[in-house]
Amino acid sequence: MENDILLEADHIQMTFPQKGGELHVLDDISLTLRKKEFVCVIGPSGSGKSTLVRILGGLLEPTGGKLVYPDGKEPEPRAVVFQNSNLLPWLHTVDNVALPLLVHGVPKNQALAEAEKWLDLFGLGGFAGEWPNNLSGGMAQRVAIARALIQKPQLLLMDEPLGALDAMTREQISLELMAFRERIDATVLMVTHSISEALLLSDRILIYSGRPARIIDEMKVPFPRPRKPELRDTLEFINMSKIVRKKIFERESES
């Protein structure tokens, strides 16, 4: 039977030991990621969203609950884009993009050719030989995204990838992401603070509560694909934003 569910998080809990007690970060998170779906997680900061990403990315074992893979095998490759670009300062930009291929023994010239292709797609072709420390924050984050995409991930996890950037760069990259969204068939889970980013990019939005975190609401994003940037100026979009905002803040004030 063809199964369209890639991954299920089943009552995930996460508690960190802490001085004089425990830090209860995730309280019973259950969610389902379908294949080729783009899901945004939105919620207050400090609510353990990064912890969730790390668990889904297989970087952290949850203290309770489990991840279920209906296909019987873990989605591979699983790429993670972190909040800071996490580029290796000792590798040129192009080598940073090629890194996932190099790490798995792809011949160097082949890996670099592929990496240059991705840099070109992000308009960074001229920066291949640059050191990461000479890149602006926006460029560095684009390189990090290219590094994730070059792996042709089945599951792409993004932890506030645009969180550290200024508003203008942020908007520009989210438009680029949208363009890529139409092209790749990865399942994407992205953590964000921006309602309009979530509405523009995702198929589904999960609304998250403060610590200990739970998913308090979920909504489908009804806009058809391919989406255009102008979508943001439509009345439906603005109304949707209002609804999401209301859902986030209602819950906030309740608790």
Place this chain on the structure above:
Amino acid sequence: MKRSENKLSKAKWIPPLSIFAGLCVWELFVKFSKYPAFILPAPSRIAQRFVSASKAGILWPNVWVTFYEVLLGLLIGCAAALVIGYILAHSPVAEKIVFPYVVVSQAVPLAAIAPLLIIWFGSGIRPKIVICALTVFFPLLINILVGYRELENNLSDLFTSMKAGRWARLKYLEFPGILPVLLGGLRISATLSVIGAVVGELSGADAGLGYLINIARGQYDTALVFVALIMLMIIALAMYGSVIFLEKKMIVWTEERD
């Protein structure tokens, strides 16, 4: 005033001039104080002794012996520190077992173990190589462990998410990541190892610059003692310079600009 100070701080001729001036003061001091040469020889006399010792064939063979000990000790100590550092950094249990010894060893003055090593390894160059290696090993090991600790967890996460193997981690993350700290440690160790070699030679040897110092001192040939000292300085500087050269060659990426 400030501006001329800035200009002067960039002038390359100042350090050599300073050395030259110091030598002149020394020469004049000896000339006028009339200290006998076996207490304080003048630079000119040391230079003469350098030439005569070279001609007599008692200088260079000893220089090479010490240089050989230093180099070999440095390589062995460095290699051992790399291997053991890698193991300790990847095994907290191993680190817990070994670390007390590292700390204790730091508290033992090498000059005090040198006689022991001579008892164990004889008076040839072997104990000196061991002392050199030990001198280099511990500071370097500590630097390697510090380097590993300073590697960002985020970067380690990245490699885990890429399912990178041990070798790829070592090649792309760990080695370049600890390289600056490693070379910083090597810079200090390289000069320390010269001290290690001399300490070993002074405790009992039949060749090397430490041995030469012992002989010269016994004969009140103070000028020769100075010649040997200067050769030791040159070896230490050469080691130091090589590490700086390695740093320039290997750490080519730009520093963070924040």
